[in-house]
Amino acid sequence: MPTSFMSARASSVNPEMKAAAEVMMEIEANKPAGNGLVVGRGLSPLSETLWKEKANVELIGDVSARLTWKDLTVTVTVAGGETHRVLEGLTGFAEPWALTALMGPSGSGKSTLLDALAGRLAANAFLSGAILLNGRKAKLSFGTAAYVTQDDTLIGTLTVREMISYSARLRLPDKMPREEKRALVEGTIMEMGLQDCADTVIGNWHLRGISGGEKRRVSIGLEILMRPRLLFLDEPTSGLDSASAFFVTQTLRGLSRDGRTVIASIHQPSSEVFELFDRLYLLSGGKTVYFGQTSEACEFFAQAGFPCPPLRNPSDHFLRCINSDFDKVKATLKGSLKTRVERSDDPLDRMTTSEAIRTLIEFYNHSQHHYSAIQKVDEISRVRGTVLDSGGSQASFLMQAFTLTKRSFVNMSRDFGYYWLRLLIYIVVTICIGTIYLNVGTGYTSILARGACASFVFGFVTFMSIGGFPSFVEDMKVFQRERLNGHYGVLAFVISNTLSAMPFLIMITLVSGTLCYFMVRLHPGFTHYLFFVLALYASVTVVESLMMAIASVVPNFLMGIIIGAGIQGIFMLVSGYFRLPNDIPKPFWRYPMTYISFHYWALQGQYQNDLRGLVFDGQAPDLPKIPGEYILEHIFQIDVNRSKWLDLSALFSMIVIYRIFFFLMIKISEDVTPWIRGYIARRRLQKKQSSSTDLATRIPSLRGYVVAIEPNSTSSG
Numbered sequence: 210m211p212t213s214f215m216s217a218r219a220s221s222v223n224p225e226m227k228a229a230a231e232v233m234m235e236i237e238a239n240k241p242a243g244n245g246l247v248v249g250r251g252l253s254p255l256s257e258t259l260w261k262e263k264a265n266v267e268l269i270g271d272v273s274a275r276l277t278w279k280d281l282t283v284t285v286t287v288a289g290g291e292t293h294r295v296l297e298g299l300t301g302f303a304e305p306w307a308l309t310a311l312m313g314p315s316g317s318g319k320s321t322l323l324d325a326l327a328g329r330l331a332a333n334a335f336l337s338g339a340i341l342l343n344g345r346k347a348k349l350s351f352g353t354a355a356y357v358t359q360d361d362t363l364i365g366t367l368t369v370r371e372m373i374s375y376s377a378r379l380r381l382p383d384k385m386p387r388e389e390k391r392a393l394v395e396g397t398i399m400e401m402g403l404q405d406c407a408d409t410v411i412g413n414w415h416l417r418g419i420s421g422g423e424k425r426r427v428s429i430g431l432e433i434l435m436r437p438r439l440l441f442l443d444e445p446t447s448g449l450d451s452a453s454a455f456f457v458t459q460t461l462r463g464l465s466r467d468g469r470t471v472i473a474s475i476h477q478p479s480s481e482v483f484e485l486f487d488r489l490y491l492l493s494g495g496k497t498v499y500f501g502q503t504s505e506a507c508e509f510f511a512q513a514g515f516p517c518p519p520l521r522n523p524s525d526h527f528l529r530c531i532n533s534d535f536d537k538v539k540a541t542l543k544g545s546l547k548t549r550v551e552r553s554d555d556p557l558d559r560m561t562t563s564e565a566i567r568t569l570i571e572f573y574n575h576s577q578h579h580y581s582a583i584q585k586v587d588e589i590s591r592v593r594g595t596v597l598d599s600g601g602s603q604a605s606f607l608m609q610a611f612t613l614t615k616r617s618f619v620n621m622s623r624d625f626g627y628y629w630l631r632l633l634i635y636i637v638v639t640i641c642i643g644t645i646y647l648n649v650g651t652g653y654t655s656i657l658a659r660g661a662c663a664s665f666v667f668g669f670v671t672f673m674s675i676g677g678f679p680s681f682v683e684d685m686k687v688f689q690r691e692r693l694n695g696h697y698g699v700l701a702f703v704i705s706n707t708l709s710a711m712p713f714l715i716m717i718t719l720v721s722g723t724l725c726y727f728m729v730r731l732h733p734g735f736t737h738y739l740f741f742v743l744a745l746y747a748s749v750t751v752v753e754s755l756m757m758a759i760a761s762v763v764p765n766f767l768m769g770i771i772i773g774a775g776i777q778g779i780f781m782l783v784s785g786y787f788r789l790p791n792d793i794p795k796p797f798w799r800y801p802m803t804y805i806s807f808h809y810w811a812l813q814g815q816y817q818n819d820l821r822g823l824v825f826d827g828q829a830p831d832l833p834k835i836p837g838e839y840i841l842e843h844i845f846q847i848d849v850n851r852s853k854w855l856d857l858s859a860l861f862s863m864i865v866i867y868r869i870f871f872f873l874m875i876k877i878s879e880d881v882t883p884w885i886r887g888y889i890a891r892r893r894l895q896k897k898q899s900s901s902t903d904l905a906t907r908i909p910s911l912r913g914y915v916v917a918i919e920p921n922s923t924s925s926g
C-alpha cells in the first residue's frame with residue numbers, strides 16, 4: 210500500500226488496523242483523477258461506518274473534511290473597551306455526507322460561528338476553544354475551505370457566464386481541455402438555475418444588472434464550481450424565492466452526498482427546504498439550543514415542553530421559541546390578549562421567550578443529543594486524518610496572472626467611471642491649461658508661467674487620479690473574497706493589477722500630455738515631448754500605485770480619498786515650487802520628505818526638460834537675455850549636473866516601490882496581523898487566567914471555576 214495513503218501508528222496486525230486498511234483500500238478505489246482536480250467521492254457510507262469505529266489511528270489519504278469545535282467562545286471588544294461574549298461554549302461537528310444547517314434568530318451568532326470556524330473573525334474578536342479539521346489544527350482560509358459570505362462581491366461589468374468562466378480559468382488546471390472547463394461552467398450555471406440570465410451583466414452603480422437573488426446564486430456557483438471539500442455558506446437562500454431556495458439547497462445537499470462537508474446558516478427555511486438538512490445547529494444568544502439530527506428536532510422540542518403545533522413549519526416554530534427580541538412587545542400586549550392567553554394551550558403564551566430559551570438550553574445541556582455530540586467530537590478529534598491541502602487554485606501562476614489581467618482590463622474598459630470619465634475630465638482640464646498658457650513663449654513673464662504650468666500639471670492633473678479610488682476599493686473587495694477562498698496568489702493579483710491599468714494610463718497621459726505640450730508650446734523637440742509625456746505617465750501611475758496601496762490598508766473609500774489627498778498635499782508642498790528647494794526647512798522637510806515626494810522628481814525633471822537650452826527675455830528690453838540654465842540654477846535652485854532622465858528613473862522606481870509596498874501590505878495583513886492578534890489574545894487570556902488564579906487562591910470556593918476557564922485557547926483569525 211503506498212505510504213502516502215496510509216500511515217498507522219498501531220501495531221501491524223491489530224483488528225483496528227485491519228479495518229482501517231479496508232477503509233484505505235476503498236479510498237484507493239475512489240482515488241482522485243489524475244489531472245490533480247479532486248473529483249473523487251471520498252469514502253462511501255460503508256467506509257464511513259468503518260471509519261466511525263476507528264480511534265487513535267492516523268488516517269491519511271481520506272480527503273474528506275471532518276470539522277469539530279469544542280468549547281468555542283468568541284468575545285468581542287466593543288466601544289469603551291467593554292467585552293461582549295457573542296458565542297459561549299459551543300461544541301459541535303460537521304462531517305461529509307451531511308448537510309448542516311445553522312439556525313437562530315437575527316444576532317444569535319450564526320455568522321460569527323461560521324467566521325470563527327473559517328478563521329475569519331473580525332479584528333476586535335478573539336476566540337477560545339479548539340477547532341480541529343481532521344483532528345488537527347488547520348488554517349481554513351486561503352483555499353482549504355470555501356466560504357460564501359452574506360455580501361455578494363462580484364464584478365458588476367461582467368456577465369454571469371464571464372464571471373464564472375474567468376473564475377474557472379483562474380482555478381482549474383491549465384492542462385484541462387477548454388471543452389471540459391466550459392462544461393463545468395455551464396454545469397454550474399445550470400445547477401444554480403442561471404441559464405436565463407447567463408449573458409446579462411451582474412450590474413453596478415450605473416449598469417442595471419441581474420436581481421439580488423441571482424447575484425446570490427452566482428456567488429454560490431463561484432464556490433461550488435471547484436467542488437470544495439469544506440464549504441461554509443452564510444445565508445445562501447436569503448433573497449431567493451421559495452423554489453430557488455429549494456433548488457439551491459438541493460444542490461448543496463447533492464454536494465454533501467458527494468462526500469463534501471457543507472455548513473450553511475439559514476434564516477427562515479420553508480418546510481421543504483428544512484427537510485433537506487441532515488443536521489441542525491440551533492443558536493440563541495450565542496448558546497446552543499439544539500444540535501442533532503434535523504428529523505429529531507421536533508421530538509426534542511416536544512420533550513422540552515414546546516411541541517410543534519400541527520400544520521406549522523417546524524423551523525418557524527423553533528425560531529418562535531428562541532427569539533426573545535420581542536419579549537417587551539409581548540409583555541405590553543399581554544393585557545389586551547388576556548382572554549386568549551388564558552385559553553391558549555401554547556406554552557409560549559404563558560411564559561416569556563427568554564424563559565423558554567433558558568428551559569431549552571438547560572434541557573439540551575442534559576439531553577442525550579448533547580452527550581452524543583461531545584462523544585462524537587472526541588471520537589472525530591482523536592483520529593488524525595489527512596492534512597487537507599489548499600483546495601484553491603490549480604492553475605499555474607502565469608495562467609492566474611494572465612486571466613486576472615484580462616479580466617481586470619475588460620472590467621476597466623466597461624466601467625464608465627473608472628477610465629472613460631477620467632479620460633474626459635483629463636482632456637477638458639488639459640484643454641483649459643492649454644488655453645490659459647497658450648503659446649507661452651520666451652518672454653520674461655513666461656519663466657514663471659512655465660514653472661506654474663509644470664507645477665499645475667504634475668500637481669493637480671496627477672492628483673485627479675485619485676478619482677479611481679472607489680474602483681480600487683471594489684477591486685480590493687473582490688480580491689479579498691477570492692483570495693480568502695484561495696482563487697489565486699497575491700503576486701498574480703499585484704502584477705495583473707499593474708499591467709491591466711497600463712493601456713488606459715498610457716492613453717490618458719498620451720492624449721492629455723500631447724494636448725498640453727502642443728497648446729502651451731513647451732520646449733520644442735521630440736525628446737522633450739517624450740520626456741513630458743513619460744513623466745506625466747509615471748506620475749499618474751505613481752498616484753494610482755499609492756492609492757492602491759492605501760486601498761489595501763483602508764478599505765473605506767471616503768477615508769481612503771481623505772488619506773490619499775492628504776499625502777499628496779504634503780508631497781506637493783515639498784515639491785520645490787511652493788517653497789524653493791534650499792528654503793525648505795531642514796532636516797525633516799528637506800530630507801527625507803522632498804526625496805519621498807514624487808512631485809519633487811517630476812518637477813525637477815520637467816523644469817530641466819523645458820528650460821535648458823532656451824533663452825528668455827530680460828526684465829526690460831535693454832537688459833540682457835537670460836539663459837535657461839541660469840534660471841534653473843539660480844531661480845528654481847535645481848541641480849543642473851543631474852540628468853533629467855535620472856529624475857524620470859526615480860519616478861519609475863517609485864512605481865515599483867509602491868507596488869512592492871502594496872504587495873507587502875497584503876502579505877502583512879494575511880500573515881503578520883493574525884499572528885499579532887493571536888499574541889495579544891493569548892496575553893489577554895493569560896492575564897485573565899492569572900487574575901482568576903489569584904482570586905481562587907484567596908477564595909478556595911472559587912477553585913472549581915478556575916479550571917473551567919482553562920480550555921486550550923486559540924487566537925482569533
Ligand SMILES: Nc1ncnc2c1ncn2[C@@H]1O[C@H](COP(=O)(O)OP(=O)(O)OP(=O)(O)O)[C@@H](O)[C@H]1O
Nearest residue numbers: 285295314315316317318319320321322331333334
Ligand atoms: N466584531 C464584532 N464586533 C462587535 N459586535 C459583534 C462583532 N461580531 C458580532 N457581533 C455581535 O454579535 C452578535 C451576533 O452577530 P452575528 O452577525 O453573528 O449574528 P447572526 O446570527 O449572523 O445575525 P443575522 O442573522 O442578522 O446575520 C450581534 O449582536 C453582533 O452585533
